[in-house]
Amino acid sequence: MFFHFHHSCPTKTTTVAAQKNLLSRDFILLFCLSLCSNGHIAVFYCFEQWLEGIAVSPNWRGILISSMFAMVLILRPPTSFLLLRGGRLPALAFSTAALIGIMTGYLWLPEKYLVEGVLALRMLQGIAIAVQSSCITSVLVNCIPPGQSARGFALFSLTILLPYSIIPAISEKILLPLLGGAEPRLFALTGLLALVSLLLVIPLAPRLKEAELPAGNQSGVSNNGALWDSVRHSGLFCIFLACLCFSTMTILAIFFIKGLCSVTGGQPSLFFSTYTATIILVRLLASKRLDGMPHHSVSIICSLGLALCMLGFAWGPLWTFVPIASLYGLGIGLLYPMLASVVYNRSTPATRSFNSNMMMSAFDASGMLAPLIGGLVIHAGFGYRGVFTATAVAVMLCGLWTLLDWLRFHRMDQRKDA
Secondary structure, three states: OOOOOOOOOOOOOOOHHHHOOOOOHHHHHHHHHHHHHHHHHHHHHHHHHHHHHOOOOHHHHHHHHHHHHHHHHHHHHHHHHHHOOOOHHHHHHHHHHHHHHHHHHHHHOOOOOHHHHHHHHHHHHHHHHHHHHHHHHHHHOOOOOOOOHHHHHHHHOHHHHHHHHHHHHHHHHHHHHHOOOOHHHHHHHHOOHHHHHHHHHHHHHHHHOOOOOOOOOOOOOOOHHHHHHHHHOOOOHHHHHHHHHHHHHHHHHHHHHHHHHHHHOOOHHHHHHHHHHHHHHHHHHOHHHHHHOOHHHHHHHHHHHHHHHHHHHHHOOHHHHHHHHHHHHHHHHHHHHHHHHHHHHOOOOOOHHHHHHHHHHHHHHHHHHHHHHHHHHHHOOOHHHHHHHHHHHHHHHHHHHHHHHHHHHHHHHHHHHO
């Protein structure tokens, strides 16, 4: 694949040819920065099993897992709104630097206050991620040319998938044995990725210094009330709920697959490497076709297929583990860009950044909700198979909300034609 670079994201002054270029300089820099940053999240694939190993109760495990996502959920909406008016450069630099100290903090947890210490680190990490990801998202949506939203989000989502395809496999087979099986040492080691992220902030500095809502009426939104009114009438409520249910499934699968494999005999590293490799292939090979697909229909079909995959993981024979992981990757590879593209296409230029961060807030909410659900299911005695049955219900609800959104707009189109 050949990459074409230009010096900035598309603006009103860029040429038509430049506007059609998705793989801009800033897009690729954001891609690399986000890739490193998401390594701090991917390394926690073993977090639940580590908590079990140090005798933390199932309910506390759910709280500790979800606490980070709870802080991201609380802080992302106000952060994304404040960042519209500038200040993204110091915010991104400070939050990225903070992650170094937070990740190394797992090496110095006091035994007497272990749970409290982990909770504090998770909450601080959530604050840093909320600021960092809001900065990245606010720049990203302005780097995606019109008509390439599905492709843009599909390619950028690889920044989440690649860490999950690499870190669990390397950690299980190489790093953890070298580190004496100590997960806190593994967490601290990935903190070094923040140093790379800090270096990538430097060439992005000119773009990060820009305010997204300039003074006056140049942005098309003159005040906070008008911005909120535009967001409120976007009709994206059902899609945000679909994103919440979809992400609940993925979070449950990520954090509880290692526990399920301890029951079924599967290999968690094989799960991560198989499904992420499938997603990467789907998005690289089909990225140019994603924007032409019927978003709602594909989303509904993928939701039903993913529900069957979840039930297959929980109750299917062991020989189906790898084929189901491939189908799971296929479903996720198509479903996320479809939902993200609906949000992008149904937003105005002035509300695109805010709506995209609202979509990310739905994902944050699932990060808080899903571990609590998983902990409650295990505490109720249904085990890891019960958790994966719950994931099937969650993704079926994703399909239902997408169907309701399609019906709503189908009725609106009929009224316009009448």
